[in-house]
Amino acid sequence: MRSAFNRLGFLCLLGLAFQPVSFGQSPDKSDDLAYITRQILELKRDIIITQNKMDSARFKDGLTIYFDVGNIRFLDLHGFSIDIDDENIIQSKLSAQEINSLAQGGMKKIYYGPLAPGKHKIRALFSGKKPLTKYQPETFNFNKRPGQEIIKITFTASADMLETRKPEVIFSRQTKDKE
Amino acid sequence: MRLSNNKLNLTALLALYVAIYAIANAAQADDLNLHKTSNVALGHAIYTDLQGNSLQAMSMIMAANAKGQLGEDTFLARMFLADKLVEQGLPKYALSLYQNVGSKAKKTGIRDQAWLHYAQISIELGQHEAARRSAAKIKKLSKASQKANHKLIEAHILLAENKIDNAVATLPDISDDSLWALYQRYNLGVKLLGDLSNKHGAVILHELANLETDDNPEVLAIKDQANLAIGFSLLRLDKPKKARRYLEKVRLKGLMSNMALLGMGWSYSTEENYEQALVFWQELQRRPLASAYNYESLLAVPYALGKAKAYNQSAEYYDYAKKYFESEVEAIDISIRSITQGKLINIVNAAPDIETGWLENRGATPATAENRFLPLLMDNPVFQIDIREYRTLLQLNEHAKGMADEIIDLSHNPDAKKSMSEIGKLHTRHEKINKELGAIIRAQQTKLIDTAINILKRYQKQLENYALQAIFGKAQVLEQASLTQRTQ
Numbered sequence: 001m002r003s004a005f006n007r008l009g010f011l012c013l014l015g016l017a018f019q020p021v022s023f024g025q026s027p028d029k030s031d032d033l034a035y036i037t038r039q040i041l042e043l044k045r046d047i048i049i050t051q052n053k054m055d056s057a058r059f060k061d062g063l064t065i066y067f068d069v070g071n072i073r074f075l076d077l078h079g080f081s082i083d084i085d086d087e088n089i090i091q092s093k094l095s096a097q098e099i100n101s102l103a104q105g106g107m108k109k110i111y112y113g114p115l116a117p118g119k120h121k122i123r124a125l126f127s128g129k130k131p132l133t134k135y136q137p138e139t140f141n142f143n144k145r146p147g148q149e150i151i152k153i154t155f156t157a158s159a160d161m162l163e164t165r166k167p168e169v170i171f172s173r174q175t176k177d178k179e
Numbered sequence: 180m181r182l183s184n185n186k187l188n189l190t191a192l193l194a195l196y197v198a199i200y201a202i203a204n205a206a207q208a209d210d211l212n213l214h215k216t217s218n219v220a221l222g223h224a225i226y227t228d229l230q231g232n233s234l235q236a237m238s239m240i241m242a243a244n245a246k247g248q249l250g251e252d253t254f255l256a257r258m259f260l261a262d263k264l265v266e267q268g269l270p271k272y273a274l275s276l277y278q279n280v281g282s283k284a285k286k287t288g289i290r291d292q293a294w295l296h297y298a299q300i301s302i303e304l305g306q307h308e309a310a311r312r313s314a315a316k317i318k319k320l321s322k323a324s325q326k327a328n329h330k331l332i333e334a335h336i337l338l339a340e341n342k343i344d345n346a347v348a349t350l351p352d353i354s355d356d357s358l359w360a361l362y363q364r365y366n367l368g369v370k371l372l373g374d375l376s377n378k379h380g381a382v383i384l385h386e387l388a389n390l391e392t393d394d395n396p397e398v399l400a401i402k403d404q405a406n407l408a409i410g411f412s413l414l415r416l417d418k419p420k421k422a423r424r425y426l427e428k429v430r431l432k433g434l435m436s437n438m439a440l441l442g443m444g445w446s447y448s449t450e451e452n453y454e455q456a457l458v459f460w461q462e463l464q465r466r467p468l469a470s471a472y473n474y475e476s477l478l479a480v481p482y483a484l485g486k487a488k489a490y491n492q493s494a495e496y497y498d499y500a501k502k503y504f505e506s507e508v509e510a511i512d513i514s515i516r517s518i519t520q521g522k523l524i525n526i527v528n529a530a531p532d533i534e535t536g537w538l539e540n541r542g543a544t545p546a547t548a549e550n551r552f553l554p555l556l557m558d559n560p561v562f563q564i565d566i567r568e569y570r571t572l573l574q575l576n577e578h579a580k581g582m583a584d585e586i587i588d589l590s591h592n593p594d595a596k597k598s599m600s601e602i603g604k605l606h607t608r609h610e611k612i613n614k615e616l617g618a619i620i621r622a623q624q625t626k627l628i629d630t631a632i633n634i635l636k637r638y639q640k641q642l643e644n645y646a647l648q649a650i651f652g653k654a655q656v657l658e659q660a661s662l663t664q665r666t667q
Contacts, residue, residue, distance in 0.1 A: 044235070047582060
């Protein structure tokens with residue numbers, strides 16, 4: 001015969017065994033928390049808008065460079081160096097976490113600064129971790145429009161993976177901001 | 180010795196909690212094909228989010244959306260934002276965004292995804308009618324995992340309408356299940372078996388319990404949970420041998436192992452095989468205390484010893500258990516005093532800027548009164564919600580501090596003169612938010628302390644009751660011993 005404590009304990013544990021589970025989200029927040037989160041998000045949004053506006057006003061003719069990666073599963077990537085018109089503007093190492101974020105669709109903003117309209121060239125050189133990894137620098141010549149311009153540099157592998165695992169650097173000019 | 184064990188237990192407990200969030204992010208990103216975006220505003224926000232700054236990423240999307248910078252990816256970005264709102268615990272705000280994408284996006288694929296997510300969230304919120312309306316708008320889903328989610332939604336709707344057979348018939352092949360679908364399948368099985376005592380529940384849970392999986396920690400946790408649920412259900416039906424087949428599959432190092440050990444002991448005890456029951460209960464005894472299952476085992480062991488006619492040992496064990504329960508009652512008193520003085524808040528306040536994994540990464544903490552019963556508290560779903568909300572508030576506070584610096588930076592900008600009125604308004608809004616946030620944090624601290632104290636007081640009463648039961652158990656055993664002596 002079971003004693004009373006065991007029956008009680010057993011029922012209590014049954015309750016725990018039958019607890020429903022929730023996936024990937026926190027429960028609906030209390031009203032206060034939801035309210036303040038929204039306030040903070042909206043204020044942060046407006047700070048970003050003001051910052052962008054002031055940046056645009058500061059550099060009437062500006063250039064922003066973003067960097068992303070394509071399929072780099074077989075490539076050794078550790079850092080990059082970017083020159084504009086033979087002047088080095090950035091030299092950077094990438095952490096494993098950064099490379100992972102880029103591989104999942106993220107784009108890193110690597111430069112923002114003034115650049116007058118007219119002919120310019122951007123040179124990108126990528127480097128690997130292994131001493132034997134050598135990549136060729138790639139150059140992009142372009143005619144900068146007046147106002148703000150965005151250029152994205154993509155480091156990827158050539159599509160035909162069966163032949164060679166050849167690295168490829170793609171420069172793309174983005175549609176001008178509406179701002 | 181106990182400190183390190185307790186910490187291990189706590190770390191293991193939180194590991195699952197954090198894993199849920201991490202995997203949810205990955206699953207959603209994959210579902211939305213975010214890696215295909217060519218829009219730099221969205222790409223930069225994705226990068227920022229993956230670097231661990233979700234709030235910043237969300238605000239970036241909101242800003243880009245307001246300035247019309249998202250181009251062709253506007254609706255994809257809104258989906259991303261909506262998913263982030265869900266993760267932040269704001270599903271109601273997310274619903275309006277999903278609705279926006281579902282009704283306004285040009286591409287059918289993203290519209291269907293939006294209605295699917297809307298229906299998924301509605302199911303999570305228990306709003307079956309809204310889920311039904313949303314699911315009805317889906318035209319075509321391409322991925323097997325999306326189709327599985329859709330079927331699980333239909334099954335939940337049918338179950339809410341009490342159409343049990345139809346609900347079960349709607350379930351997709353388990354091999355197509357996404358993680359979300361596996362969770363929902365588990366919930367469905369538990370509801371059928373637990374609330375409705377329906378045999379289909381056992382079939383569903385059996386399938387989950389035998390799921391073939393790699394080392395995915397979440398899937399392994401679902402398997403453990405399914406094995407436990409079905410095992411305990413069989414124990415309730417007085418089928419100890421069958422129950423063992425499931426209970427023994429629960430991983431010994433998993434979060435559910437304490438409960439499984441207790442259940443294994445129970446299965447043998449039901450068969451009056453007390454020696455074997457003791458093997459499992461004593462194993463449980465060797466584990467760190469301060470968990471509901473360990474407390475149970477302190478009474479279960481002398482109970483089994485008594486049944487095995489080891490009366491003297493049983494009586495001694497009851498004495499030990501009684502003293503232990505009494506000392507725990509006193510320890511809880513000290514812990515409550517310490518928590519009342521705000522010391523629990525000091526622990527929870529550690530590393531306010533870390534969005535996830537803060538407890539795992541908090542390092543060794545001394546075995547102080549305020550954290551002595553933290554594992555017990557963390558077992559409680561109400562406390563888990565309260566602590567998560569409080570941690571979210573701390574992160575918001577960090578963001579608010581960061582925004583103050585950003586506003587100051589704006590005012591130092593060489594071109595600030597033209598925007599002084601705008602900057603002034605931002606500053607005023609920031610001050611208002613700071614005041615409101617401070618008040619909400621203080622209220623949440625009080626709530627957290629009250630919740631912790633209430634939980635500990637309930638345990639205290641339970642332990643007092645256990646101490647009485649130990650006295651009663653010892654008396655029974657001694658009576659039994661004396662009866663046995665007389666009959667000999």
